Amino acid sequence: MNEKVMRNQRKWQTIIFATIIIVLTYLSSDITNFNIIHGIATLPNAFTWIVSNLFITQETLERLPKILEKLAETILMSIAATTTATVFSLFLGLMGSKTTGTSNLLGAFARFIASVARNIPVVAWALILLLSFGQNSVTGYLALFVGSLGFLTRAFIESIDEASQSAVEALRATGATYFQIVYKAVIPQCLPQMISWILFMIETNIRSATLVGILTGTGIGYSFDLYYKTLNYHAVALVTLSIVISVIMLELISNHIRKVIL
């Protein structure tokens, strides 16, 4: 009897859940003017277009050095934004973690900064910074920096909270100072996890950097935008391919490092 009631309840939950999803989907397609039939219908054409236009020709290959230069700029920018954000995030993370935090006020401050930095999309930061910094690498760098700061601080707080408390207690008992304890008992335990997050952030930043580059006119995003607007689709294909290769290579390297250290 009881089981039957529960099963009925389960069934109703499923039905309600499904209805909500369907209603939301309908509302979404309505507000965005999205027609799923039309969407599916365009797919074959879209793929035909992609296959017949997005390929690389001999002539486009001549642009490769220029593209690679821009790609290098983007990758370096992503790395610099991540590493510099790491330094600040480390302090914010130590402030924000329950384990190592010294005051509730500072902890709340750290978490607030991280939340604002993370939840305002990188595009918004890029647009805001663009106004006064102008179209150069520093704008993109700063936008990525702010986003990374928010994300890494949250990740670091989690890693530090997960680290075992016992070594901290032992070091406190020997009369060690706060920074000695942090540096010798907390950091060594979280370091592999932190490096893993840093590598993940670099991967994410390269993808975001493309987007930011379109807005700020720098790096590989600029190249893409340029060829895209001049309808040079073979070059667009080359740019896309170069990004894909570098992202995949970076992912392989990161996975390899993770396998060793974690």
Added chain:
Amino acid sequence: MSLLKVEKLGKSYNADAKVLNDVSFEVEAGEFVSIIGPSGAGKSTLLRCINRMVEIDEGKVIFDGNDVGSLNKKELRKMRTNIGMIFQHYNLVPRLSVIENVLHGRFGYKTTVQGILGKFTEDEKEQAFYLLKKLGIEEHAYKRCDQLSGGQQQRVGIARSLIQEPKIVLCDEPIASLDPNASKVIMDYLKSITMELNITCIVNLHQVEIARSYSDRIIGLSKGGIVFDGPSYRLSTDSTDLIYGTKTVEKRQLVTV
């Protein structure tokens, strides 16, 4: 004057329950004292009040002439260098080498920067190796701590406390996570080394037999109060019953000898 004097110590973590109540005893230099009692009796808290890892609520702890409760941060650090501590779960930094973990015991003597940069003198390092050799784990010096067995890790913990050159070592259930063989090894080392270096030792234990065979003196703790305090040989079945509450006792009385 005695090395350690605990006077009417009281501690509570919340308003309802007192973990320690009116605890008083003295320990002379060179003594080997066991504190026994069931879990929850307040053994760990008592030990942590001595080096003020937990704040003291009532009463006083006088260590080496200093009132522990009234020390400022800097003085407290300085005092802690004189007190070694050994833990049930060893409390080592798992990813660092054995030798690094041992040298952590020297932090109290260093400035923040020296500690962070890991600046240890050659004398300190040689001392660390000497202690490891004494504890029979010299060959593991460069291994990571998490690759060692429990007994070996606890020996690293002992080495870390000894390199502090302490006057007293506090051991919080040092053998509770170890098998009987490793337990014996650890207790033998603790006994022989503290005797040799004339270091006072206070050990929290819950095994009465081990307490009886290793210590000079036993303090029995039950529900936050001392119910037995005397030489090991005086600990009778009656008093263990009192400590562990195995037999219903009409009136709780203090069995001082």
Added chain:
Amino acid sequence: MEVTSTPIYIRKKSNGRISIKSGNKVERVMKATGIVLFGLTILAFMSFNYSGLDLTKAISETAYNLKTMFLEPALSHFTWGEAFYQVGITLGLAFLSTILGAVIAFFLALMAATNLSNKWISKTVRILVAFVRAVPTVLWVLIFAIAAGLGSEAAVLGMLFHSIAYLVKAFSEAFEEVDKGILEALTATGANWWHTVTHAILPSTFTYLLSWTFLRFEINFSVAVAMGAAAGAGGIGFELFMASGFYFDMREVGLITYMILILAIVLELTSTRLKSRYFPATSVK
């Protein structure tokens, strides 16, 4: 009992001092990673194009802009009703690409999970997914904008691609963690592949799938904002782009930023809740 006294266990560094580091592979790799990243950072700062940048002026101007944005937010080029409508469009784009992505990803993930599929299909799907994931979403959207024509279809399809790739990875990992014994037991009773999926795989992973999907929705919200700004996909992101790039109206930028921020925080809190309830031990990735 004691090992005979020998200093052979002591390792010396090249300068004759006693070494205290264990010097294992993990330590070396972490050190090398650090050094390489440090070097690349220096290189990056040296190679940046600083043309037309007056740092002191830029910083003071940004500070002023931020002050205007966050302290005096206001709408001037459109009404509140319109603002909410635009937010609705952004949410709609995010929702559609997430829900369609989740459905498609579910089937692809069944093909990609090594315990449910054959080796070759699984490998092919994985490689395809890795490729799709490596292309930034904005490029997908822009490519579809030409290939399928402008409009919400391009935006949804572009975002859909990336969502599918992301969710296939997450879902297939969840499927692979399903207890082998359950699958074996069902197969032993003579259940076919679809029975196994609907009665063993789906019930035991449903909550995981749900939290991952919600997490992707959270990501897709900020992606949708970005697509509005950078790929003309409409919604609040496009208004943000117009306010900052066309009207230079910092108050409006401020208000739009607040709206995005508040929504993003609400979504984040919800997904953290879901996550800590259903799978506390997994990373945010």
